[in-house]
Amino acid sequence: MLKTVATSVLRPGMFLHSLDRRWLDHPFWKNSFLLTAIDIEKIVASGITSIVIDTDRGLSSSEDGLGEPVDPFDAAGSTTQTGDGQPLGTGGTARTHLPRRPVGEEIEHAKRLFESASNEMKMVFQQARMGRAVSGASMMPLVQSIAASVMRNPYALTSVARLKHHDGYTYMHSVAVCALMTALARELELDAADVLEAGVAGLLHDLGKALMPLAVLNKPGKLSVEEFEVAKKHSYDGWQMLQSADVSDAVLEVALHHHEKVNGRGYPHGLKDKAIPLLARMGAVCDVYDAVTSDRPYKSSWHPTQALRSMASWEGQFDKTILAAFVSTVGIYPVGSLVRLESGYLAVVLDQGNGSILTPTVKTFFSCKSNQPVFPQIVDLKKSKGADRIVAIEDPKQWNLPQLNDLWLNQAGPFV
Ligand SMILES: [Fe+2]
Known part of the structure; x- marks a missing residue:
């Protein structure tokens, strides 16, 4: 979908569909591409006040499209996320789509x-x-x-x-x-x-x-x-x-x-x-x-x-x-982060590179419901298609987890 947004709400990962000026008058050699932080700096410096983005090919803007500048942590609260588990401004970046080794x-x-x-x-x-x-x-x-x-x-x-x-x-x-x-x-x-x-x-x-x-x-x-x-x-x-x-x-x-x-x-x-x-x-x-x-x-x-x-x-x-x-x-969930899943499991983040930084690959190892360790399992939250999701980032110091680093440093484990 095409959407006109103010340059103040631009963020890396949005797809530039068009600028409101002739090609010769702006700082880029092409008219449509995935925006990086440097591109945004150039757009703002060139005095352009709004652009058209394509939300089918990149990130969307905040709900009203012309709202306040995006703060990546605005919606994350102190240690808990918003109701839908999605921190504002974290829909992924161009970089996460690049092929790379796990x-x-x-x-x-x-x-x-x-x-x-x-x-x-x-x-x-x-x-x-x-x-x-x-x-x-x-x-x-x-x-x-x-x-x-x-x-x-x-x-x-x-x-x-x-x-x-x-x-x-x-x-x-x-x-x-x-x-x-x-x-x-x-x-x-x-x-x-x-x-x-x-x-x-x-x-x-x-x-x-x-x-x-x-x-x-x-x-x-x-x-x-x-x-x-x-x-x-x-x-x-x-x-x-x-x-x-x-x-x-x-x-x-x-x-x-x-x-x-x-x-x-x-x-x-x-x-x-x-x-x-x-x-x-x-x-x-x-x-x-x-x-x-x-x-x-x-x-x-x-x-x-x-x-x-x-x-x-x-x-x-x-x-x-x-x-x-x-x-x-x-990343929003750096490798090694301790997170709580909607299913009630504690998990450690293993990798973020599956196409979306909101749905990393994690290893579950503890049930908050039974308050007991469980056999570790690797879960690709993207492939789980909503069957489970991150609902909170946990502070490891609040839990007695001396082996936490071993869980992500040694990544072997059964996939689910
Ligand atoms: Fe220094």
Whole structure:
């Protein structure tokens, strides 16, 4: 169905049928296509106020079509969804329709890659600490391996990377941000060279921490005001250390500006909005998401959905277009999420890649009705055609589930 909608309610995954101006007067080389976050940014920047979308070929808009801008978490409540179990603005993206390898087939490789990449980054940081120059070119094989895993499946490595142990957090965080940056760059449909550049930037964004006093870097608690001032130096130090490395200006900018905020209250320069380079705005989102979803000695991790919801509520911190693309990247039900089904079972999300991010593949393992574990079964909620559905996202901390991660890390189990 064709529908005219305001550009303020556009979201990735809508299908552009036509623009209200001549082909020569708008920023695209074709008139109809599936919208990405970057396309929407271009449409808004070009002053176009409304477009015609085709809801048969892409996502629809909010019910009245010309309502408020879509907040992906508006309808999700605190931990429960709306009556129909469908968070607003989450009908799927173009990316989810791309052919790719299932999480279960990529996850073993992703586990090994995450471990070896973290060890490699440990050596990079150790060399930097000793004053040895870092080589951007030498990072490329590692970035290519990470990008290749993300292209095969964007959820496997980014989910495994949440499971950090306390020893070596900085190195694992670097690899995690690299994986998230390449996945986000792919979501934003940057070209292949830019995806790799985003990956290099993710790996090296915190290199300046190699110069941070270990008492501050490894402090198992909140930093004092003075310690925080010392910690803030890492972005400038990283930029300085990378001057002699063979990396692009964009990689240098991420090291320097990944703690800037779009409201100008970040550091080190207090840059605002688009004055913050694109990759640095992407880095800010990936950096914070990975930090808050990781266990640290002084705080336990946030659930991914809780992290995304909180980040969306921090007005002025992130570029909203990039954050929306990031939500599409990691999904509304990230792999490893604990959910409750209408049937009364608790389940863990195994994969989101079956064509709709609202109907992931899950593994049931506990009956809330009998309050007892059940034999695990894998359920593709899309194939179940409404026989069962997600009615709530659950906080794992409210349940005693020490084996929860094993349930999605080891994906074998009977299909129903
Ligand atoms: Fe940082």
